[in-house]
Amino acid sequence: MSALAAEIPALGAGRLALLGTGTVGSAFVQRYQSLQARGLELPSVQWLANSRTALAIDRDLALPLELARRAPRDGHSSPPWASAEGLERGDVVVDATASEDVAARHVQWLARGVHVVTANKLGRGAQLARAQAIADSCADSGARYGDSATVGAGLPLLSSLRALVAGGDHIHAIEGVLSGSLAWLFHRYDGRSPFSAAVREALAAGYTEPDPRLDLSGEDVRRKLLILARSSGLALDAAQVQVDSLVPAALAALPLEDAVAALEQLDAPLQARWQQARSNGRVLRFVGRVDGDGAQVGLRELPADHPLAQGAGTDNRVAIHSDRYQRQPLLIQGPGAGAEVTAAALLDDVLRITGL
Numbered sequence: 001m002s003a004l005a006a007e008i009p010a011l012g013a014g015r016l017a018l019l020g021t022g023t024v025g026s027a028f029v030q031r032y033q034s035l036q037a038r039g040l041e042l043p044s045v046q047w048l049a050n051s052r053t054a055l056a057i058d059r060d061l062a063l064p065l066e067l068a069r070r071a072p073r074d075g076h077s078s079p080p081w082a083s084a085e086g087l088e089r090g091d092v093v094v095d096a097t098a099s100e101d102v103a104a105r106h107v108q109w110l111a112r113g114v115h116v117v118t119a120n121k122l123g124r125g126a127q128l129a130r131a132q133a134i135a136d137s138c139a140d141s142g143a144r145y146g147d148s149a150t151v152g153a154g155l156p157l158l159s160s161l162r163a164l165v166a167g168g169d170h171i172h173a174i175e176g177v178l179s180g181s182l183a184w185l186f187h188r189y190d191g192r193s194p195f196s197a198a199v200r201e202a203l204a205a206g207y208t209e210p211d212p213r214l215d216l217s218g219e220d221v222r223r224k225l226l227i228l229a230r231s232s233g234l235a236l237d238a239a240q241v242q243v244d245s246l247v248p249a250a251l252a253a254l255p256l257e258d259a260v261a262a263l264e265q266l267d268a269p270l271q272a273r274w275q276q277a278r279s280n281g282r283v284l285r286f287v288g289r290v291d292g293d294g295a296q297v298g299l300r301e302l303p304a305d306h307p308l309a310q311g312a313g314t315d316n317r318v319a320i321h322s323d324r325y326q327r328q329p330l331l332i333q334g335p336g337a338g339a340e341v342t343a344a345a346l347l348d349d350v351l352r353i354t355g356l
Contacts, residue, residue: 018048020096027343089113110137117146117349125223146349154345171232173291176318178224180337181207182286195270196263218243218297225288244298
């Protein structure tokens with residue numbers, strides 16, 4: 001346990017611990033302050049932490065957020081959030097990270113009765129055993145797991161699936177454009193400018209993960225597809241999802257900084273695929289699908305009037321086929337990327353869990 005973590009005071013019931021001070025964590029603070037300024041009753045944020053430091057909060061969040069973002073690495077063997085000693089039953093951890101280390105702690109927090117609200121897909125979108133352990137811990141302790149920010153940036157995807165299943169419906173297939181960044185890229189790309197230029201633009205706008213290869217490889221979509229499948233009652237393992245990556249092996253092997261400098265390796269393959277789709281009178285969309293025959297993630301040629309080819313910008317479009325929706329699938333669409341909508345989904349889950 002780090003020295004800083006040891007100094008964090010015990011939280012009172014229903015208070016918040018914010019983990020992550022990047023784009024999503026910062027947007028969470030901004031939305032929290034905006035709602036607070038409008039007079040909404042909110043649970044208090046007791047402390048915030050990133051991989052370098054943890055800070056107790058008095059009243060103002062802006063200064064601690066800035067201090068945490070500027071904090072140097074202190075050489076601790078484990079990050080400040082490694083200790084759950086200060087968390088009590090009824091408190092809420094808000095995981096605004098993409099950290100495997102944080103996701104690995106979700107189960108232990110839940111087992112202690114600490115609620116977890118997360119945008120981190122590595123909780124229910126990685127190993128099947130962890131996803132099952134999260135469900136078991138919630139059932140045993142009564143703690144709640146708010147994960148609406150993990151897929152669709154708060155669109156009513158998970159809640160709709162769970163409501164259908166709870167009502168006795170049987171899900172036959174789920175397919176959709178699940179990545180806001182890839183949706184934006186393939187709405188943007190017209191074959192005239194290099195694909196790599198569009199990727200750099202999406203990275204600068206915060207649409208992609210800090211390492212855009214996570215999006216381009218299909219790994220981000222695989223995690224989201226796993227979360228959707230598991231929410232529909234299908235115990236799907238990550239290895240069962242066939243993924244068609246857009247990232248050449250040579251680009252995948254490079255360190256992040258070198259990879260961003262070498263994104264031009266994407267241009268020729270994507271130009272060829274775009275040209276082929278155009279000659280077939282179709283458009284390119286990056287789609288994830290799970291049904292009785294298996295699960296696939298990858299680039300597909302679709303007719304321009306296909307439901308998944310519509311939308312604009314970072315829109316996610318997801319079609320749910322079920323007993324109830326046989327002739328025409330339930331289609332859910334809306335913005336699927338961006339720190340602001342993701343942060344709003346996190347805070348919505350917090351308010352649902354705390355009853356405020």
